[in-house]
Amino acid sequence: MSRITLIFLVIFLGMAILVYRAFYLQVVRHSDFVAQVEDLFKTTSTVPAPRGEILDRNGVKLAWNQRYTLLEISGNFDEKGLQNLLRTYLSEKTAEVLKRLKEEGSVELRLPESLELQLYSIRGLKVTPVYVRLYRSEAFSHVVGYANTEGEGLSGLEKYYDDVLKGESGLLLKSSKGDVIDRIRPIPGKNLKTSIDVRLQEYAYKLLEETGKPGAAIMMNPSTGEVYTLVSYPGYDPNLLSSGLDEAQWRLMAADPRGRFINRAISATYSPGSAIKPLILAAGLYYQRNQTETMTVNCKGHYNLYDSSGKLIASYSDWYLPGHGVTDYVKAVAVSCNVFFFQLGSYLGIERMREMASVFRIDELTGIDIPWEKKGVFPDPRWKYDNVGENWYLGDTILTSIGQGFVRLTPIELLQLYNLIATRGKVTVPHILLDKSAESWIIDLGDVFDRLVESLTQVTTRGGASLAEQGTAYSVFRNFPVTVAGKTGTAEVGGGRAPHSWFAGFAPVEHPAVSVIVFVENGGYGSQTAAPIARDLLRKFFELYPEKLTD
């Protein structure tokens, strides 16, 4: 045998071994390898759950989803099968969709859910539902908040109730060839029904917008804690944020000097001005009943403070410089006489006022169900020493008694003061979720609340020839169909800027169905800007809910 023949035989033998080996792998061990490959290359993908919708108290949608179906080629895909399914729904547009899918590898369509479920069975096609979050308008931005493109709630109700809203994503298990092996359906998020009334909310936003100044407005049911309206102006367009805005848009929104992302209703504190007076009066009526009831001052437009040797150390002006004349506590509230409250405050002392503030929990978080609520400040000597590093002076007491100085409250904290007066001592944690069993408790101060309601009613009803006699919101609420109890507030801010404008109140006086607070930054006198807005809101409320008028 020649050597080349031998070599050929060796080569033949080598090939034979390889053929045997190939046969062994491809036939004998075939199923083992197929199983191994299945195990290695089967894919699981998550199927997002639709986020729950957020609705107003009448079922109007505040936040909802637009559903798309994302089709991606992920294997040797069954074009015929896809074509047949799509044709039933897209008819002549099918060819175009298929063309785009093949050219770009993916396509996003709006398809009914039933068809989408059928698409899962198409081999080599990855089907993913995509939800785009949509929102009603800017007016709701600070209540509803927004969720990002990944479906995480980042602010407002979207954040607070994220766990409820987000649901549970499902799973899709596919073989290496792209056939569906198993499917765990996503559990959709639950819908949230809120106590918000779209009509009131949008109206409030519009009224604030018309002032052109930042501000906030809240309307609540004082007895149940339901929030009808919670507006902070300016807001932002949540649709931009939920769809993933570009950097330029973000900069533009963030750069707004008015601070679009601050929820002024709960996350910013301001001097309450005279709107704090009911708390001071409550302290007076509770701790020094007789003195307060019998106390009168002859207001000449200023209040002089003397030291023990009788030397004048300071003089504080009333907002009404001609003076209110002889004034008792009812008139003092109605005409917002500072001189009376200077006197009352200096009799009471800061500790008593602070004690009443603690009873009312005025500077504590109200516990409303949206994130980033801020705590206000009701000062006392200890607080001043810790935070300002100075001792407490009588002047501080005097300023505190008219809501100036160091007092800082959020609109929602201040509204809680009026709510507990409206309910004669029942405090309920405010909530935006409609069917929430809210925590509540009773503050028993005897008839103090009735006295307060009486005085607050005078603010809107006490007539008179001049501002010395007239309730501060009398002209605003003249001829208003229902009696309103409330209080204006004008908080000096210094620096030559106009004061902050406040109005807080409730109606009807006997069985209050609604409370309201309006705050306008640098809006001027309370009676000038905030009170008319509050009046318009109350009017709108009783138009919408006339049955609540029956006192």
Added chain:
Amino acid sequence: MYPENDSEKKLMKDLAGLLLYVLLMLMLGIVALYGADILISTTYHVELSFVKKQLLWIALGLAGFLITALMDFKIHRNLAPVYLLAAVITLLIVFRFPPIGNSHRWINLKSFTIQPSEFAKIVILILLARYIEHAKDKMTSFIRGLIIPLLMVSPIVILTAIEPDLSTSVLMFTVIILLLYVAGTRFWHILTLMSGLALIAMASFKIGILKPYQMERLKSFVDLWTGGHPYQQELGRMAFATGGIFGSGPGLGTIKRYIPVRESDFIFSVFGEEFGVIGILLVFVLLLGLVNMLFKVASRYVESAFGRYYIYGFGILIAVQSLVNIGVNVGLLPPTGVPLPLVSYGGSSMIATLTGFGIAISIVTGEQRG
């Protein structure tokens, strides 16, 4: 086994058969590369980049084939020293280029790269054929039948080894030994040489002539031979095995996409996944048929020792390289970077193989012309 036959008709038939085998191998390669190109995730925007480029390489290879086939083969015999010089120079030039994967194997000319070792394989065949023709009566001598021819081609083998491309140099060495054996070198001479080399290697390990860092270097050098990551081999075997009897069908393999260098070193696995046992048998039939036909033609029609041993060498080269490549693919050999001739993607390998094949054809036709 291969009785000589002078009939012109029979020769033409055998030559046509030879060409047919090569063409079928090329076509099979294109079909296999189509599979390597088509990935399941991008089924619908495929550029067929491997197929397109491979067609270009085949065209260039066929040009090389035509030129050498029509040339007088004796020119190569005369130019053998020049070829050796060229091979050595190009194998030195590769060190001027930055390494790819720790190895200097390529000359980078921006738009394409050349792998000189692929051409050097053909140069080795020419050198050996020429030597055997020259020393055909002295092949039984240990020195003249084994040592001298080995020393002659050793620059190529050693330069390839230190690129490092140990698998190609071992392949070269194997082909050289087999060809010398066919040419008459004594079997026990070869055995002696191999044992001697093995002893020297073991001794240098044992005695510790090598310093620890040199050992490390040697170890990493050996690792480079078994260079590829075993997992790509594992994936290759997996893809291959899932092919079953009939395969997934052309372009429809699903595992192939995960195999690195599926277009060259692991093209056999891709083909196996898509065409199954049936396709694999075809590859073996074609390979065996081609090698058999080369040997047959050389024995029957080629008188000159240079021509005959060149063709034997060419057949041995194709056979050994295929065995190594397929052995790696089915997991019988450690992973190496040896392509499957005429099938794997790659310009240098394709052009060198087809040009080498042209030389074989020119030998057969030239002999007949006289």
